Amino acid sequence: MxxxxxxxxxxxxxxxxxxxxxxxxxxxxxxxxxxxxxxxxxxxxxxxxxxxxxxxxxxxxxxxxxxxxxxxxxxxxxxxxxxxxxxxxxxxxxxxxxxxxxxxxxxxxxxxxxxxxxxxxxxxxxxxxxxxxxxxxxxxxxxxxGMRQSKERDRSGGIDNSGRNKLPSKHTVEAVPPPRAENNAREADEGYDEDDGDHSETLCGTCGGIYSAEEFWIGCDVCERWYHGKCVKITPAKAESIKQYKCPSCSSKRPRQ
Structure with a gap:
């Protein structure tokens, strides 16, 4: 370019x-x-x-x-x-x-x-x-x-919070904060201030906003990023009918030939 x-x-x-x-x-x-x-x-x-x-x-x-x-x-x-x-x-x-x-x-x-x-x-x-x-x-x-993840593991006594299937429901993030990705592809939706609490350490993959329990969030099953429902135009009612959610970025990504 x-x-x-x-x-x-x-x-x-x-x-x-x-x-x-x-x-x-x-x-x-x-x-x-x-x-x-x-x-x-x-x-x-x-x-x-x-x-x-x-x-x-x-x-x-x-x-x-x-x-x-x-x-x-x-x-x-x-x-x-x-x-x-x-x-x-x-x-x-x-x-x-x-x-x-x-x-x-x-x-x-x-x-x-x-x-x-x-x-x-x-x-x-x-x-x-x-x-x-x-x-x-x-x-x-x-x-x-992975500096942030290491600090979180130390604070949680080594408990692995990475499993997405440990959430009661992927779409009920008002009650449960989005998890961190613990694989090599570290996600950007993690906060910075150690004293802010777990809920404030997840960022929306679209707008970069900080997680709030008062808002509806949805997680992509492909890249495991989390998004405000309003940013990706998904309502709680619509989310319940989605078996596997793919964010706009993953939906538009073409498979390699």
């Missing part, structure tokens, strides 16, 4: 740069979701694209939540900060989990740099508020490395 596509944020606002705290945070969250999906849900495709035999490659996340492995921008200096260069070279020389964690660390750094590039004209208080909003979300590295 060309530089104009990257500058426009891949459809995130018609080419205009985000200017308010809310718009910059929305851009940050979308790019973060894209990076997270590349390193978890789409990890096999991402891994295959990072061929060490190719030239210096970068991982881009866009404001429409699409991700791309591509060569860096040709213009110097670039209009936006660029992600880490040459992530593909170390792929075969490290353990897969360590390599993904390394990519996650560099991606977190890039996400912050893009956000504060846009935030350069904000006031001191607005920059502080933006950072607080960003810091309320776990970093990609925390999700990929």
């Amino acid at each position: 060309d530089a104009s596509y990257r500058r426009s944020g891949a459809g995130g606002g018609g080419g205009s740069a985000p200017r308010t705290v809310e718009d910059i945070f929305k851009d940050y969250r979308a790019r973060r979701n894209a990076i997270h999906r590349a390193l978890t849900h789409d990890v096999e495709e991402f891994y295959a694209q990072c061929d060490p035999e190719k030239e210096n490659l970068c991982l881009y996340g866009y404001a429409n939540e699409a991700w791309e492995v591509a060569l860096p921008a040709e213009e110097v200096p670039t209009e936006l900060p660029e992600p880490a260069l040459g992530i593909n070279f170390a792929r075969d020389g490290m353990k897969r989990s360590d390599w993904l964690a390394l990519v996650a660390v560099h991606s977190d750094s890039w996400l912050v740099s893009v956000a504060f590039y846009y935030a350069a004209r904000l006031t001191r208080n607005d920059r502080k508020r933006l950072f607080g909003m960003m810091n309320d979300l776990p970093t990609v590295y925390e999700v990929i490395s």
Whole structure:
């Protein structure tokens, strides 16, 4: 994809740069979701694209939540900060989990740099508020490395809460908080503050909102992300008639040939 596509944020606002705290945070969250999906849900495709035999490659996340492995921008200096260069070279020389964690660390750094590039004209208080909003979300590295899950297991005395079939009903999440995924593809819907309680540590896969027992949530049986019912247009009554729910992302994903 060309530089104009990257500058426009891949459809995130018609080419205009985000200017308010809310718009910059929305851009940050979308790019973060894209990076997270590349390193978890789409990890096999991402891994295959990072061929060490190719030239210096970068991982881009866009404001429409699409991700791309591509060569860096040709213009110097670039209009936006660029992600880490040459992530593909170390792929075969490290353990897969360590390599993904390394990519996650560099991606977190890039996400912050893009956000504060846009935030350069904000006031001191607005920059502080933006950072607080960003810091309320776990970093990609925390999700990929499983730091959050390890802390939760320690606090729960080693009890495994990963089984989805342990819920009385997948659709009655008003009474039971959505579980964490404990596999290698760590989900992004996990909170950050250790003192917030279990219910506040799950994020909606669409809007990034924090779990609330007062709202209806539904979990995807394919990717195991959780969503506000209103975000995916599913009501409690409709959910009861669904045997296997697939989120919009999984429904639109084509099977590999």
